Amino acid sequence: MSRFAVGIDLGGTKVEACLVDETRQVLARKRRPSEPGLGREKVVENILALVGETAGGSPFEAAGMGTPGTYSVADDIMYGAPHTPLYERPGLVSLLRSQLAVPLVVENDANCLALAEFFAQCHGRFSTVMAVILGTGMGSGLILENRLHRGPNGNAGEIGHTSIAIDGRLCECGRRGCGEAYLSGPSLGRRYAELAGEALPPDRIFERYASGDPRARRVFDESVRIMGELFANCVNALDLQAIVLGGGVSNIPLWYERVPPVMTKALFGVPGRTIPILKAVLGDSAGVLGAAYLALREMRLMEF
Numbered sequence: 001m002s003r004f005a006v007g008i009d010l011g012g013t014k015v016e017a018c019l020v021d022e023t024r025q026v027l028a029r030k031r032r033p034s035e036p037g038l039g040r041e042k043v044v045e046n047i048l049a050l051v052g053e054t055a056g057g058s059p060f061e062a063a064g065m066g067t068p069g070t071y072s073v074a075d076d077i078m079y080g081a082p083h084t085p086l087y088e089r090p091g092l093v094s095l096l097r098s099q100l101a102v103p104l105v106v107e108n109d110a111n112c113l114a115l116a117e118f119f120a121q122c123h124g125r126f127s128t129v130m131a132v133i134l135g136t137g138m139g140s141g142l143i144l145e146n147r148l149h150r151g152p153n154g155n156a157g158e159i160g161h162t163s164i165a166i167d168g169r170l171c172e173c174g175r176r177g178c179g180e181a182y183l184s185g186p187s188l189g190r191r192y193a194e195l196a197g198e199a200l201p202p203d204r205i206f207e208r209y210a211s212g213d214p215r216a217r218r219v220f221d222e223s224v225r226i227m228g229e230l231f232a233n234c235v236n237a238l239d240l241q242a243i244v245l246g247g248g249v250s251n252i253p254l255w256y257e258r259v260p261p262v263m264t265k266a267l268f269g270v271p272g273r274t275i276p277i278l279k280a281v282l283g284d285s286a287g288v289l290g291a292a293y294l295a296l297r298e299m300r301l302m303e304f
């Protein structure tokens with residue numbers, strides 16, 4: 001007899017759900033708008049309707065949910081979700097919990113992505129990895145010795161807001177020199193605009209780089225160094241064996257060849273190590289899949 005679990009990926013504008021069985025097979029996957037502008041009750045109603053539709057009558061035993069920001073159980077708030085003010089007010093998760101008939105595990109969406117990518121391409125090969133989502137922001141999740149490391153506040157792995165230049169560029173978080181202020185999609189666009197007077201998305205800057213534009217070359221030469229130094233800091237701190245890169249900016253192919261040699265030069269300790277940067281393989285299904293794994297763990301069908 002099969003056992004079932006549900007994964008939920010709550011975003012600012014949409015919510016996605018999947019139904020998995022005990023073998024981690026995805027049996028159904030659906031999405032709908034989350035409508036946070038219409039209030040907390042409406043968001044919960046949308047999530048419950050979507051879960052019902054996705055489960056289609058299968059008796060699921062637990063649910064996992066990935067959220068923007070970091071969910072604090074004590075305050076019942078998702079901290080660090082400034083683009084969706086409703087999520088930074090208390091009550092949404094507890095309301096959902098009270099209306100869902102099964103246990104609900106809540107985790108930051110970057111941690112969900114890290115879990116899904118870890119099991120997709122690292123498990124059995126590397127035990128200690130960091131998964132970085134580089135898009136409009138920069139988030140990450142950590143798997144240390146085969147365990148999801150969330151920290152006592154669920155706040156571990158915020159490498160996007162570690163500084164590589166204390167008097168450097170101002171970040172949206174208020175601090176200077178954060179990795180996000182140099183490497184996010186908008187940050188790459190702003191740097192290109194400084195040099196060329198025209199803001200472009202990263203893939204367009206890369207096209208120009210490929211066709212020999214010296215300003216695009218400069219943007220990527222700088223960014224490769226910054227990413228290499230930032231990732232090397234993480235390896236030096238955590239003894240990482242690999243880094244998984246996901247999100248829109250991960251589609252630029254040069255990171256995978258050019259960043260590891262920069263890291264190698266900056267690593268401390270055991271000499272000559274090359275830490276691979278692996279491209280995320282699950283695309284936009286990673287978040288909802290990782291959320292389902294949280295539920296499978298709750299059912300004691302997975303360990304991490």
Ligand SMILES: [Zn+2]
Nearest residue numbers: 161171173178
């Ligand atoms: Zn910052």
